[in-house]
Amino acid sequence: MILKGNAPLEDCKRIYSRGELKSILNRFEITEADIEKLRGYRDFIKKYSMSIAEDFIVYLKKEPSVGKIFDGLGGDAIKGIQERLKFYLEDMFEGRFDEGYVEKRLLVGMIHHERGINEEFYVSSYWKIFDVMGKYAASAFSSEDLVEFLRLTFRVILMDTTMTLRFYFCVKSRSVNYFKEMSEKDYLTRIYNRKKFEEILEKTICRADRYVKPMSLVMFDIDDFKRINDEFGHKAGDELLKEIADLVSENIRQCDYFVRWGGDEFIIILPETDINGAYRVGEKLRKMVENHRFSIGKGVTISVGVIEHQAGESCEDVFKRLDEVLYRSKNMGKNKTIIENEPLAG
Numbered sequence: 001m002i003l004k005g006n007a008p009l010e011d012c013k014r015i016y017s018r019g020e021l022k023s024i025l026n027r028f029e030i031t032e033a034d035i036e037k038l039r040g041y042r043d044f045i046k047k048y049s050m051s052i053a054e055d056f057i058v059y060l061k062k063e064p065s066v067g068k069i070f071d072g073l074g075g076d077a078i079k080g081i082q083e084r085l086k087f088y089l090e091d092m093f094e095g096r097f098d099e100g101y102v103e104k105r106l107l108v109g110m111i112h113h114e115r116g117i118n119e120e121f122y123v124s125s126y127w128k129i130f131d132v133m134g135k136y137a138a139s140a141f142s143s144e145d146l147v148e149f150l151r152l153t154f155r156v157i158l159m160d161t162t163m164t165l166r167f168y169f170c171v172k173s174r175s176v177n178y179f180k181e182m183s184e185k186d187y188l189t190r191i192y193n194r195k196k197f198e199e200i201l202e203k204t205i206c207r208a209d210r211y212v213k214p215m216s217l218v219m220f221d222i223d224d225f226k227r228i229n230d231e232f233g234h235k236a237g238d239e240l241l242k243e244i245a246d247l248v249s250e251n252i253r254q255c256d257y258f259v260r261w262g263g264d265e266f267i268i269i270l271p272e273t274d275i276n277g278a279y280r281v282g283e284k285l286r287k288m289v290e291n292h293r294f295s296i297g298k299g300v301t302i303s304v305g306v307i308e309h310q311a312g313e314s315c316e317d318v319f320k321r322l323d324e325v326l327y328r329s330k331n332m333g334k335n336k337t338i339i340e341n342e343p344l345a346g
Helices: 007-016 018-027 032-039 042-062 064-070 075-092 099-114 119-140 143-174 178-184 194-211 225-232 234-249 275-291 315-331
Strands: 215-222 257-262 265-271 302-308 337-339
Touching: 018 143, 032 143, 042 075, 042 119, 099 143, 119 143, 178 194, 194 215, 194 257, 194 265, 194 315, 215 225, 215 234, 215 275, 215 315, 225 234, 234 257, 234 265, 234 275, 265 275, 275 302, 275 337, 302 315, 315 337
Parallel strands: 302 337
Antiparallel strands: 215 265, 215 302, 257 265
16 A cells, blocks of 8 residues: 555644745744854854764753663664764754755654653753753854854754644644654655565565465666766756656555665565566556656656566565566666566567
8 A cells, every 4th residue: 555645744744834934934033144144153063063962962861751761772872862963953054944854843743752752851952952052152152153153043943942842742633653654654755665665575475475366566767867867966856756756656556565665766566466467567657657747857767677476485585586677677778668587689
C-alpha cells in the first residue's frame, strides 16, 4: 500500500504554509536585514557551537524529566546528541527560513511528543540554550555588539520555540504516530524508504511462498541523472525526483509498494503479479515518463529492469538479480524495459 501523505500530518504542516512564512518573520519582527546580520554571526557559532552543546547536555542530565534519557548511554551516543545540537545551532544561523526549516521544526515537535518530553521543560530548555549562548557571546563581543546579538537571537529562538511547540501540540492533539511514519518514508519524495523496503520485501516474499502466489519487482533509474543535475542544478534534480515519484504513485495499484532505493533509483514491489504482468507495468511507466512534460523542460527517460521472485529465494538473492537486470537495461542503450535473461543486443 502506498502512503500518499498522512492527512493529519499535512494539517500540521499547513500551520505554516509557504505563503505564511514571510508574515511569520514579520510577526516576530525579523527583517531581511536581521537575517543577514544573523548570518554574520556564523563564524562565532561555528567556534562555540560544540561548547554550547556540551554545556547544554550537562544541564539536561540534571533535569529529572529528561535526565533518564541519558541513563545507560555510552560516550559515543552522548557525542552524537552533542553533534545534533551543534548542527541545530549552526543551521539556525544560516538564516534559511523556508519550507525546509518548517519541516525540521515539525520533526522536532514530533520527536519530543514521541519521547514524552513535557512542554514545560521543552520551553525552558530553549531558553537555557539562549542563556548558554549568551555566556559565550559576552566574552566574544563588545557591549554594543552583544546587545544586538542577544536582541536578534532572542527573536529567532522565540520564533523557533513557538513554531516547534505549536507542532508539538498539533501532533499531541491528533494522537498519531507521526515519528514512525516519517522514519518509514523518504524525506524528499514521501514514498517508502530503503529501510522500509527491506521489511516489506521480507513479508511479501513470505506471503508469496506461503500461498504459492507470484510476486515480481520493477526497478528503474533516471537516465543521465548526473548530467541533469550538472546542467540544471541539484534543486531541479530534486524536483524531478519528486515529480517522477508522484507520476508513478498515481499509476500503480494501491496494493503495490513504491520505494526510493537511493539517489535516482526506485523499486516497485508487485504482489500477485507474474513476470508478464510486471513487464507491462514497467513498460507502461517507461513510456509514461518518456512522454511526460517535466518542469526542467527537457525530455526525461528511465531504464527499467523486471524480475519475478522464485520460490524459496532470499531477499538478498532477489535484490541481486534485480540490480543485475537493471544494469543490463542500462547497457542495452537506456530507455528500455528489460526482463531477466533477455539477451543483450549484438
